[in-house]
Amino acid sequence: KAVKAAKLADPIKASIDKATQEMIVRAQELGIDTVFDRAENMKPCNIGMQGICCKNCSMGPCRLPLPKGGIEGEDTRKSLCGATANTIAARNFIRMVAGGAAAHSDHGRCVAEVFLSVARKESKDYQIKDTDKLLSIAPYFDVAVTVEVDGEEVDRDIDEIALEVAEKAMNEWGKAEGELYYLKRAPEALYEKWKKQGVLPRNIDREIVEIMHRTHIGVDQDYKNLIKQGTRAAIADGWGGSMLATDLQDVLFGTPYPVQSEANLGVMKEDHVNLILHGHEPVLSEMVVAAAQTPEMVEYAKSKGAKGIQLSGICCTANEILQRHGIPTAATFLQQEMAIITGACDAMVVDIQCIMQNVANVANCFHTKLITTHPIARMEQENVIHIEFDEHHAMEDATKIVKLAIDNFENRRAEVMIPRHKNTQIAGFGVESVEYHLGGSFRGSYYTLNDNIINGRIRGIAGVVGCNNARTRHNEGHIEVVKELIKNDVIVLTTGCNGIACAMEGLLTPEAASVYCGPGLAEVCETVGIPPVLHLGSCVDNSRILLAAAEVVKAGGLGKDISDLPAAGSAPEWMSEKAISIGHYFVVSGVYTVFGYTLPTSGAPVFHDYLSKELENLYGGMWDLEVDPIKHAQKMIAHIDKKRKALGIDR
């Protein structure tokens, strides 16, 4: 059971969001601790935070604290085995890349497996929804979309194409030779840089496994060589596992197009069955959405005294079902416990990634059914129900889950308190819809993105993404960075919990343009009717940002590589290993990338400088850390201006 924390969080200091503040107070009244209280009671280890603690063998943990006043002269710190601070920080850093790349790529593998079973006609509940997308990706796998019959080119059978793409896609995780197919989607100049540096990923799993080998005691002891492997694995994530996840999800469930919806805990409805979907993979949530929308289930909910079924999402599952179905978003990562503390959550379904174990303790204080669904992600608490999801009887599993939520509606036992705060959002953007809404191509008219960057109405592009972190004020970094960027005419592409934070703040509406944007960006947004912050989806959909950047390069007028673009990346409140993998594939794709809060490299200044200075010479992008959100955004803007100047288009 949840217990009251010794020291309680100050709601105002914990979050800028009113709904979250109200729910922190509510939790404290009920004596239930939340992540915000726990953050008050447990301080992080300073040495671990700086990346200089190694526990890769049982002679350790070896900790190499920075001397007070920094290093003067030679850095003589060394561990029992003699590992230097640089070696330890690099090993830790790339193990984080491995964790992040594994998470994204395993997500992609699961989608590829479902796609293969659909292509083999073994899975009756899923179909290929977007054949155009399938046809557009087939050539990257060297799969022909036409065939010659009697001297004429005719369209090939779509089932044959699907099967061939599915088999080749599955092979990307473990093929014995060659390199990943999607690497050729990068601008040629970038591909050549990767080739020159010897970092072209061979297959997805191998690059992750090799990190674990190289970081074992007594293997790779050169921070430059270690980060080279981290680079391979990060590319295998961004241009491999994540990109495959995004594409195959689009093929199976449809490519997103702009939709209107709402965000924040206020989307929950007291008189409805509230079923919340939390986690990452849309394979399950797609089916739950379909099951909950059947007339039988809606009628069943009414027969139990509810007015209907209110679905909503948390974390990236929220982003997936928002993008494709307009299902409202209930919460960011840090609000997951709050959704249950409303007393109105009849069931929460979770799959993988970013699910706090404490949601089970909180659910135990209410009537909420907490349902795990994935074989690799179970919880030890006894109140948790496990319904293992299987694509071969997907609809049956989903219906069981929806029914469980409905049956639980009448068991509500605490007073319901749903914060009234919510905001409208327009989400569902992707490379295709950005192109469509901005003139139908990337270049060649008054409306197109490249032309508006060249003429200076849009100063540059920023990808602002990533998590919340209980060590920083919830959503403050996200919102201040994004507002400062759009105020300075930088258009923002968002994913993950940054997208949710922006939605909660009302930044994902066309109306935000006149309130928050500089005159150039406001003019563009008002002319074409788009928000200044474009929500591109979930964590794996950061691959959409890579592809958008590649398309902008391809359209011409802004250099030959992603590193030539007036663009920058940011994760103001990051916390997960996935964020490090994403950050690193942004950097080695040529993007100047700034993180907030901290970087686990500060205890090894030589390694830190390598990431933040020397990588630029190899790939065109580099890491940076800036805690202050305004300075953080201003650093991105300075980089954008530097690139504009180099292109001869300074404003």
Ligand code: SF4
């Ligand atoms: Fe210490 Fe080396 Fe063992 Fe790490 S691998 S714990 S640095 S002895």
Ligand code: MSK
């Ligand atoms: S959900 S990884 S907290 S963005 Fe993708 Fe949010 Fe970060 Fe999880």
